[in-house]
Amino acid sequence: MQSSHKGIYERLAVGKTARFDAKLVHLLGCAARAFAENGYEKTSIRQVAKSAGFSLSNIYYYVASKEELLFLIQYHTFGRLVERLETILERDASPQQHLKEMVHMHVGYLVEHLPELRVCVTELHSLSGEYYKKVLVRRQRYFELTRGIVRRIGGVVEPNLATLFLFGMLNWIVMWFDADKNEPHQLADSLYLLFIKGYKGG
Amino acid sequence: MQSSHKGIYERLAVGKTARFDAKLVHLLGCAARAFAENGYEKTSIRQVAKSAGFSLSNIYYYVASKEELLFLIQYHTFGRLVERLETILERDASPQQHLKEMVHMHVGYLVEHLPELRVCVTELHSLSGEYYKKVLVRRQRYFELTRGIVRRIGGVVEPNLATLFLFGMLNWIVMWFDADKNEPHQLADSLYLLFIKGYKGG
Numbered sequence: 001m002q003s004s005h006k007g008i009y010e011r012l013a014v015g016k017t018a019r020f021d022a023k024l025v026h027l028l029g030c031a032a033r034a035f036a037e038n039g040y041e042k043t044s045i046r047q048v049a050k051s052a053g054f055s056l057s058n059i060y061y062y063v064a065s066k067e068e069l070l071f072l073i074q075y076h077t078f079g080r081l082v083e084r085l086e087t088i089l090e091r092d093a094s095p096q097q098h099l100k101e102m103v104h105m106h107v108g109y110l111v112e113h114l115p116e117l118r119v120c121v122t123e124l125h126s127l128s129g130e131y132y133k134k135v136l137v138r139r140q141r142y143f144e145l146t147r148g149i150v151r152r153i154g155g156v157v158e159p160n161l162a163t164l165f166l167f168g169m170l171n172w173i174v175m176w177f178d179a180d181k182n183e184p185h186q187l188a189d190s191l192y193l194l195f196i197k198g199y200k201g202g
Numbered sequence: 203m204q205s206s207h208k209g210i211y212e213r214l215a216v217g218k219t220a221r222f223d224a225k226l227v228h229l230l231g232c233a234a235r236a237f238a239e240n241g242y243e244k245t246s247i248r249q250v251a252k253s254a255g256f257s258l259s260n261i262y263y264y265v266a267s268k269e270e271l272l273f274l275i276q277y278h279t280f281g282r283l284v285e286r287l288e289t290i291l292e293r294d295a296s297p298q299q300h301l302k303e304m305v306h307m308h309v310g311y312l313v314e315h316l317p318e319l320r321v322c323v324t325e326l327h328s329l330s331g332e333y334y335k336k337v338l339v340r341r342q343r344y345f346e347l348t349r350g351i352v353r354r355i356g357g358v359v360e361p362n363l364a365t366l367f368l369f370g371m372l373n374w375i376v377m378w379f380d381a382d383k384n385e386p387h388q389l390a391d392s393l394y395l396l397f398i399k400g401y402k403g404g
Binding site: 039 | 241243244255297324327328359366369370371372373374375377378389395396398399400401
């Protein structure tokens with residue numbers, strides 16, 4: 001199941017900009033769009049190769065399987081989200097300010113990478129084995145960092161439950177976001193406002 | 203794509219209790235569990251037949267295809283949710299009380315029919331053509347009835363956006379609900395509290 005190219009995702013994770021990685025990033029973007037549009041199961045690796053301008057043999061130089069494509073999309077996406085959240089948390093600010101920045105960062109990343117986020121939300125359980133576990137570690141890290149902020153704020157709803165509600169609002173955006181109708185900054189403001197006022201109990 | 207048994211879903215929709223319908227309801231429950239567990243695309247109609255104790259030829263007496271099974275699950279589920287919400291709205295109460303009852307009804311239905319709700323949330327786009335459209339009509343009805351309540355309450359977030367956030371919280375529950383850890387009534391109370399306090403701006 002794993003690619004023979006050991007370390008692909010490690011290199012991707014640290015954001016190297018070598019030619020190989022630039023092509024891989026392009027490939028992952030095309031795969032995310034194809035999976036988001038037609039569903040992971042219904043999309044063949046042949047279709048992904050075509051949409052990326054790769055031959056079928058060339059795509060296998062980069063990834064071992066369709067599942068590795070899905071894995072790399074999710075692993076990369078949660079990696080970026082965790083990194084950005086850690087950067088926010090390094091800055092000295094109140095927990096409320098940290099949460100506000102987290103919500104804006106998440107919504108901003110989401111609108112810039114809508115197919116990738118859609119694939120993360122809707123195809124969570126299409127991965128198996130080691131792939132699933134590696135993504136799970138990053139997903140949990142992202143959840144726990146956010147729950148830590150929610151806990152430090154303190155509110156009228158149990159922090160774990162409140163964090164699940166927060167991610168419900170955030171994750172569901174991928175199902176209805178329309179770049180022509182929704183302004184991301186205002187959307188993030190509204191979501192943060194609703195959450196924080198509700199959590200603090202007014 | 204449509205079954206030759208015209209009117210199956212109409213009969214299902216009005217809740218007739220004939221022998222045919224009881225067997226169909228059993229079949230849909232088994233199909234929902236199989237789809238929720240393994241994903242719709244990965245599950246064969248043969249697997250559904252087996253889990254329901256039907257022969258493959260017998261299952262085709264009830265439905266024309268795997269897609270019709272998915273359609274019936276979603277159509278039936280949104281039908282029940284709309285009916286129950288309409289019943290709530292017939293009672294004389296404040297918009298806040300209506301919303302509170304809607305949230306409790308939704309969470310209550312969800313925990314009783316977790317596989318069906320999971321299939322509604324995660325396989326929305328696995329339907330096509332007429333099947334998709336028929337479900338969409340009911341989904342929209344459910345959304346619009348809820349948005350009407352949210353609008354009548356009035357708050358600091360635009361009502362359509364607030365309703366999308368509310369459904370984000372509600373729909374995401376299917377991804378994390380654990381009957382051993384979560385008490386449905388308390389969960390619904392917390393969700394309603396967070397939403398209403400946030401929406402009213404404290």
